[in-house]
Amino acid sequence: MSGGDQENRQFLFHDELSALFSQRPTGRGPNDEPSLLDFGLQSVSSPPTSLTDLLHGSTTTTDYGLLARSFGLPMPLDVLGSGGMTVPGDNASNSFTPLSGGGGAATPYSSTSSSSTEAAGEEDGERCKKNQEKREEEVENQLVTGDEEGEMSKKMNKPKKKGEKRQKEPRFAFVTKSEVDHLEDGYRWRKYGQKAVKNSPYPRSYYRCTTQKCPVKKRVERSYQDPTIVITTYEGKHTHQCPATLRGSSHLLAPPPAMSASFFQAELAMAHQMTQQPQFGYTSMAGNLTPPLQQLQFPQDYGLLQDIMPSFFQGSQP
DNA sequence: CGACTTTGACCTGCGC
DNA sequence: GCGCAGGTCAAAGTCG
Numbered sequence: 001m002s003g004g005d006q007e008n009r010q011f012l013f014h015d016e017l018s019a020l021f022s023q024r025p026t027g028r029g030p031n032d033e034p035s036l037l038d039f040g041l042q043s044v045s046s047p048p049t050s051l052t053d054l055l056h057g058s059t060t061t062t063d064y065g066l067l068a069r070s071f072g073l074p075m076p077l078d079v080l081g082s083g084g085m086t087v088p089g090d091n092a093s094n095s096f097t098p099l100s101g102g103g104g105a106a107t108p109y110s111s112t113s114s115s116s117t118e119a120a121g122e123e124d125g126e127r128c129k130k131n132q133e134k135r136e137e138e139v140e141n142q143l144v145t146g147d148e149e150g151e152m153s154k155k156m157n158k159p160k161k162k163g164e165k166r167q168k169e170p171r172f173a174f175v176t177k178s179e180v181d182h183l184e185d186g187y188r189w190r191k192y193g194q195k196a197v198k199n200s201p202y203p204r205s206y207y208r209c210t211t212q213k214c215p216v217k218k219r220v221e222r223s224y225q226d227p228t229i230v231i232t233t234y235e236g237k238h239t240h241q242c243p244a245t246l247r248g249s250s251h252l253l254a255p256p257p258a259m260s261a262s263f264f265q266a267e268l269a270m271a272h273q274m275t276q277q278p279q280f281g282y283t284s285m286a287g288n289l290t291p292p293l294q295q296l297q298f299p300q301d302y303g304l305l306q307d308i309m310p311s312f313f314q315g316s317q318p
Numbered sequence: 319c320g321a322c323t324t325t326g327a328c329c330t331g332c333g334c
Numbered sequence: 335g336c337g338c339a340g341g342t343c344a345a346a347g348t349c350g
Contacts, residue, residue, distance in 0.1 A: 193342055
């Protein structure tokens, strides 16, 4: 399905994207609205490039300063101190604070957040909390008690653990200018659903990592403003290595079985590459933001960023 | 035949 | 309480 994808990516956070793409002004026609391109995206003239290609082709130098500049962020030294992660050198086997993932520890940021952007994420997270809890429990039931009860609970939703809040999964979104919806990122995905999106003619597709017990999901949707723009939202962290990485070159990483280290390193590498290759059209986000986007409360998402991309932040660590 | 996609149904949370 | 929207399930279909 996917293949050499024409991409022009920018790093965004899901919540920001939600705000960005859900706030479709009513009373204005699409033609009157600022295109996403107005937000900093430029058209792509580069040849098709898959994420995997970039992943393997880049030097994967994770440069926080670069991204920080892109986002108009301060350097994160103070943040690093509270992250609770250890980032020993540029060895890929970094350790870091678990991102949540079913009882994982909440990050300092996700737990203290109350901003609008966070609220959006929280709301979204809350929404599927029950479902996820249920399913996690179902899996357990099936593993422990056999199929009958598991089968039972498939359709029956027993209210459980009321009041207990499920940790919200870290999410990370990309805006990608691409012809295809499902972009190659080195992992294997199974589509498990598709829904029409309100205020958008384009459906949202739901994918799950096909690796057993890997909880990572991703959503893919097109911008209603610019159909060539694909919004990909990753949720959770991989519990395994990237198949493409395993198959392909080994120079990139031998990271912990987490998406954070490998995948985002790749993404960041790509971002880095893009900034160095103007033909990619990768431009500074913050610098081109219209006020609504500039109002994004970055520090908290920034903490999330730190969480999911520890290797990225290590670049700022002496 | 296994892996994957499609698609309608179902569940949940939220706003009115 | 009701309707809506988002998210997921799972049977059926498709493909290599």
